[in-house]
Amino acid sequence: MSAARVVLRRPPGMAAVAMILAGCLGDGGPASVAPSPTREPEPTPVTTTYDVGGTVWYEGLVLHIDRVTAVLDARGGPVDVAVRVDNPNVDAAELQATIFLRVDGVPIRPTRESRIPPIPAEGQVSSVLTYELQGVTSVDAASVQVGEAPNHTGFVPLTPTAGATVTLEPRPLVLTGTGAAGDLRITLREGLQRWDLPDWSQELPVDRQVILVTFDATFLGGFTGGFPFNAASNVALRLPDGTDVPPRADGHYRPVELIGAGRTKRNLTTRFEIPASVSGEVAFVVLAGGEEKLIPLVIPG
16 A cells, blocks of 8 residues: 655745745844843952950950951941950860940841850860841941940950940959958958959859959967968958948858968958949958958059
């Protein structure tokens, strides 16, 4: 059986239509290409480095804010803060406070991945904290903020126009003086004003401060059983309003010693927690045998 061949014939009008369409579409030259939409150029980030070199004392640690690097365009961008943390204490520690980047009065937290690792005893760690900013083109007026209310807060400005530095550095007190009450004589050696409790890795509330006083205690009597010195009952700090503050009852810096006849216990240290507003002349109080003796000392404002 032979295959049948079918011949399809184009109607007369189709050839004309094809010619007209070919004329309308053209030959694919430049005139027939639709123009591409114009793209706006991407913003160019500007990198700014601030060699800060600021230091804050916090929770018994020493934080060095070494360098801040901002990579910002009109949409914002990342800001990196390079931090070193020294731990001068004999126990390992971990910073509990948050380190913020304060921009236009608003404290901004670092990214979730940014953290300060634990600091070994008498050791140091380094870290880079990253902050993602939105719609910020400059951090010239920003500062690094350590901690937040209700505790004391440290500030390290990136530039001189960014505000004042608050280091919370402990202040040494120049103490001299001797006082005797009953058979107990106290000789002051040195003192320190702080806003934290290094042995507890804590920062104090903004309305509190601590005063540490180091002294020698001597038993002037001849009783062979000695003198049972107890800082909780034998010394106090008298404030300008007449209030007597005993040593802080936290189990630390409240020495208890048996002092032999005519002997001295040297370099005893006790700590007083008082209002942060107290400054000027106060008195170290010696209490023994129903007597008291005041030794003046000055707290800087």
